[in-house]
Amino acid sequence: MINEEALGWVVRTRDPDFADWDAFTAWLEADPVHVSAYDAMMLADGELDSILPSDPVAMPPILPVPANDPGVRPRRPLRWIGGGAIAAALVATVSIAVLNRSDIYSVSTRPGETRVIALDDGTSVALNGGTTMRFDRKDARFAALDTGEAAFTVRHDAANPFRVTVGDTVFEDAGTIFNIVHTNAATRIGVSEGKVIYNPQAEAIALPAGRALAEDAQGLRVMDIAPAAVASWRQGQLVYSNAPVTQVAEDAARSLGLTVYFTPQAQAMRFTGTIRLDRDPARFLAQAAPLMGLTAVRQGDGWLLQEGPMKEGPMKEGNGPQS
Structure with missing residues (x-):
């Protein structure tokens, strides 16, 4: 949405008859992200020659800097092409150009x-x-x-x-x-x-x-x-203080490529402690699930975590995701 708004301002400020500088300045000052987005659209100026007509309208003068906005440098508006259809096509082209900038x-x-x-x-x-x-x-x-x-x-x-x-x-x-x-x-x-x-x-x-x-x-x-808990995944462990077990599962999924499901009761639980990462999913969950007070059940290509400690014996197997 912000990029679309920025593109709209780029097109409007290109018009030699544009006069609504107060609204434009207010939009820039409303959020620093607006300035960055507008600057990104303006960077496409040098890439527009290939899509502009060979006889564009003469460029208007450099825009003044608003007195209360020292962070905004004077900008030369991009060359304006009259006609709503051409302007709309230009907006689309600028969007593509910015998104595909080679740098x-x-x-x-x-x-x-x-x-x-x-x-x-x-x-x-x-x-x-x-x-x-x-x-x-x-x-x-x-x-x-x-x-x-x-x-x-x-x-x-x-x-x-x-x-x-x-x-x-x-x-x-x-x-x-x-x-x-x-x-x-x-x-x-x-x-x-x-x-x-x-x-x-x-x-x-x-x-x-x-x-x-x-x-x-x-x-x-x-x-x-x-x-020590910051980026602990780089040291092969995950460290938590009263974190939702769903967060633990998300972190483990990123680090190990796991797919994890929860029963509603298990999803509401929280965890404090350290869990060692293990590239073998069965070994990892065999030590991680009990630490969280849960049981891990194999569900096809994923794992279901449910409340209650695991009973003695091999890792449980299930028939498919239940939650």
């Missing part, structure tokens, strides 16, 4: 697979399984976590801070080692060294070492976290 590239891992990306600035990013991220070949201080989990070891540069975009959220480094998890239901970050700033141009919540933040349906929460 932006994506890296993905399968569940159970890990990968480390070394950036040109000396920063390293470790991707856990089931993760997708985007990077910029022209800007080593940018990363976007689209889904999954990643651990960041950042080379600090106060003049050019490293930023991670997660949906509409921005995390800014202040000399840091941190771990971010992003799913459809929640975004979580834990800091083990240095400091991270949550949305520096909005809430500006500082997260020093030993602090964590969670953003989900319950709202925004800041809490303590043991530095």
Whole structure:
């Protein structure tokens, strides 16, 4: 939605007769993400020559900088093409051009697979399984976590801070080692060294070492976290303090490629402790399920976790997912 709004402003401000600068400035100032989105659309300016007519209308003068917005540089509006149909086609073309910019590239891992990306600035990013991220070949201080989990070891540069975009959220480094998890239901970050700033141009919540933040349906929460628990998956273990067992299962699924189901009663349980990762699913669940007070039952290609300790004997087998 934000990208669509930004494209709309790009098209409108291209018009030599555009006069609604107050509304445009208000939109920019409403959210720092708006400025980034508008800048991204403007970057497509140099790529439009191939789709513009050979005799475009003369360019209007450089736009003035709003007096109360020092962060916005003067911009030359893109050349305007009259006609609603052509303008709509141009918006679609700009969208494709920006999404397919050759300097932006994506890296993905399968569940159970890990990968480390070394950036040109000396920063390293470790991707856990089931993760997708985007990077910029022209800007080593940018990363976007689209889904999954990643651990960041950042080379600090106060003049050019490293930023991670997660949906509409921005995390800014202040000399840091941190771990971010992003799913459809929640975004979580834990800091083990240095400091991270949550949305520096909005809430500006500082997260020093030993602090964590969670953003989900319950709202925004800041809490303590043991530095050793941050990105503990890289050391072959998962560490929790009163976490939902569904979170434990999600984390194990990323690291090991497991498919896990829950009974309603088991889904409501919580867990505190440390679980050792094991690449063999049966061995992992044989030691992890009892720690959580649960029983693991094989369900085809996945596992059902249900309440109650496992009885003595081999791992149980079932006929299919029940929840």
